Amino acid sequence: MKIYTKTGDQGKTSLFGGTRVKKSNLRIDAYGTVDELNSHIGLVRDQIKDKELISDLIRIQSKLFTLGAMLATPLDKEKLKNGSDRLKIEKIQAGEIQFLEDKMDLMDQTLDPMTHFILPGGHSVVSFCHIARCVCRRAERITVELADNETIDVHILIYLNRLSDYLFVLARKLTKDNKVEEIPWKG
Template sequence: MKIYTKTGDSGTTALYGGTRVKKYNLRIESYGTVDELNSYIGLIKDQEISDYIKNSLLKIQNELFIVGSMLATPKEKETLKNGKERLNILKIDESSILYLEKEIDKMDKELAQMTHFILPGGHQTVSFCHIARCICRRAERLSVELQDQETINNNIIKYLNRLSDFLFTLARKLSKDLSVEEIKWIPEKK
């Protein structure tokens, strides 16, 4: 399989099912941002962190490929003419969302209660988590906008929402694991 096809040289790309759209199409922006998020999660996974967290991040990376595939498949192209599903893979569902919630709760039990907003930073690994969280929020916003224009699976938005919470909690957990003080945002009074 060649890496370059030249089919995108005119500024269009194909969705799953063959429909060609402009490369700035909202659907492309949505799954492109999920791909960007996946790359940052890979960067976090490459840091000196526990194998347990690395395995959780690997699971999430695989699920983000599923999210991207779901976003790349327009509703009208989900079913083939013979009635079978075009995207014949497991989909993001309630169990994917519950996994993130379970992991958030597990990490949260080890952390001090939050009393202030926290500024990103303190350690490079923690900063990578905050960057990933921000990209996740952008992917979520784009997916919500896409959902306003077309039908997409609502579990995508739930998953991205929960994943951003997971990444925030992971940043806090890694701050604790790395013995890094969280930087509280304390606004100055007038």
Template sequence: MKIYTKTGDSGKTSLIGGVRVAKSHQRIEAYGTVDELNSYIGLVRDQQLNDRQKDILKEIQDRLFTIGASLASDPEKSRMKIPDLYDSDIEFLEKEMDLLELELPALKHFILPGGATAVSFCHIARCVCRRAERLVVQLSEESFVEEKVVMYLNRLSDYLFVLARKMCLDEGIEENKWVPRV
């Protein structure tokens, strides 16, 4: 099977359900950004992390594929069974953040991204996640989007922030605290 189909050469693509839309369509922008986020999560996962953190990031990548499938579907035309997000997927991120935060010092400052390459990759993933969330919220204003998608992306960006802090702690790197000029 060839990877190229030439069906997108005119600037249109198909949603699950067969509806063709412009590649600039809000739905394409949303799931494309989720795909970009998934790639950055893969980059974070390729860093020096413990096996548990790598397993959690793999689980997140799986859920992002679920989200991508949901966003790539025409909510009115698709008859294909699309995997669902569950409340437990959101709770999983919350529990993992709670566990990480048990080891972290109290947050008393805003944190500037950086400190080590792996930490910076995590912050980039967090920013892409926030952009994906904004795009999905915008899409939800004009078309159906499962509400758990927005909730998951919101928690995921928080998780990535906490993970970046934990990565600093594990590597003995001082966090870049933002202290405003007076």
């Protein structure tokens, strides 16, 4: 199978279900940004040695592929003519959101309370994590705009919102793990 199809040479692509749209379509922007986020999380994962944390990030990356597939499938195309689901994967549900919350709660127990905003940086893995958090927020903003125009699964927005929080807490944990100082912003 060739990787190139030439079907996108005129600036269009297909959503899951066959609908052709411009590559500048908001839905394409949303799942493309989720894909970008996934790559940034891979970069964070490549910098750490903690096996449990690596496992957590692999789980998150897998769920981001699921989330991207959900974004690539308009709700009116989710069901096949016979009534079965077009996406033959387990969609993002409340349990995945709870997973992120539980992991944040565990990390928070080891961190000093926040008293100021924190300047990103101090160690490359911390900076990579903050970049992932910012890309996650952008994916969320684009998805909010998409939700203003089309119906999307509510779990998508909640997951992205919680994931950006998770990435912030993870950056703080990585700061502590790497024994670097959090620099507070004092405006």
